[in-house]
Amino acid sequence: MKVTFLGTGTSQGVPVIGCDCQVCKSLDFRNKRFRTSIHLEVDGVSLVVDTGPDFRMQMLRAGIKKLDGVLFTHEHKDHTAGLDDIRPFNFSQQKDMPIFGRRQVLDQIRQEYSYIFSDKKYPGVPQVDCIEIDENPFHINGIAIIPIPVLHYKLPVLGFRIGDFSYITDANFISDESMKLLEGTEILVLNALQKESHISHFTLEEAVQEARKIGAKKTYFTHISHRLGLHDQIDAELPEGIALAYDGLELTLS
Structure with missing residues (x-):
């Protein structure tokens, strides 16, 4: 698996x-962050979590030319706004794109992208x-996928586990x-927004505590705000086995 x-x-x-x-x-490339998403390549199957x-720009930067499906964690715009x-x-693939999500997520997508689902479709709309x-x-x-239910304040969100890799974003419980x-x-990938308390996201301290409970060999934090601080400074403060992720970081799991 490549992440x-x-x-x-x-x-x-x-x-x-x-x-x-x-x-x-900052001029450090690690402090320049697109909205949260990952690409998974598992046994030749290409998947993206959230658009x-x-x-x-993420697809172009990563050079992704094949996509077999999209997994949606939840319906917020910073996770769905690029679906078009x-x-x-x-x-290029001459087929509809499978998109996977809870009913409420798919209902929201049908509402926000009504032109995709219109009885009289305009030529060239997404399929x-x-x-x-x-x-x-x-x-x-x-590819076997295990949903991981979490809460983003009161909103149900799904994390996903594939093999020994688990991904959770937008959670505080x-x-x-x-x-x-x-x-x-x-x-483990887990969200860590900032140091200050937040109504719907783990703080840095809370994310460290959750990571210790889960006990993964390596944990990477994502969904990072500019309020968290400079990448190199915060990364140096973290316990062994925990690090900040950054755009373009690649992991290979056997």
């Missing part, structure tokens, strides 16, 4: 428009195949039942 971090930023991205803080003005507003840009994959998932394991082209689903995870 590529397509984006590791929060809903506004980093740098933030109009901000002059040291993070937003945020930066989806087009699956069109080149429709053209999608909506596949409803819940909290039960499912397969995509033979993981139940005991979901903790059991994470047992044995070797590589």
Whole structure:
């Protein structure tokens, strides 16, 4: 399995428009963050988790030319706003794009992208195949995927586990039942927004605590705000086995 971090930023991205803080003005590429998303390549199957507003540039930057499906964690715009840009994959692959999400996520997509589902479609609109998932394991082209239910304040969000890799973004609560689903995870990705308390995201300290409970061999933090601080400084503060992810980071798991 190969994991590529397509984006590791929060809903506004980093740098933030109009901000002059040291993070937003930094020249370090690790402080420049697209909206959160990852690409997974598993036994030749190419999957993306979430299509945020930066989806087009993420695909171009990562050189992704084949896509077998999109997994949606939840319906917020910073995770769905780039869906229209699956069109080149429709053209090149000559088939509908399978998109996987909870019913409420797919309903939101149908509302926001009503032109995709219109009875009288405009030529060239995206072609999608909506596949409803819940909290039960499912397969995509033979790849087993385990949903991990978490809460983003009061909003249900799904994380995903494939083999020994687990991915959770936009969360501030993981139940005991979901903790059991994470047992044995070797590589964990978890959101860590900022140091200050937040209503719907883990803070840096809370994310460290959750990571220690899960006990993965290596944990990477994502969905990072400019308020967290400079990448190199924060990364140096983290315990052994925990690190900040950054855009373009690639992991290979056996």
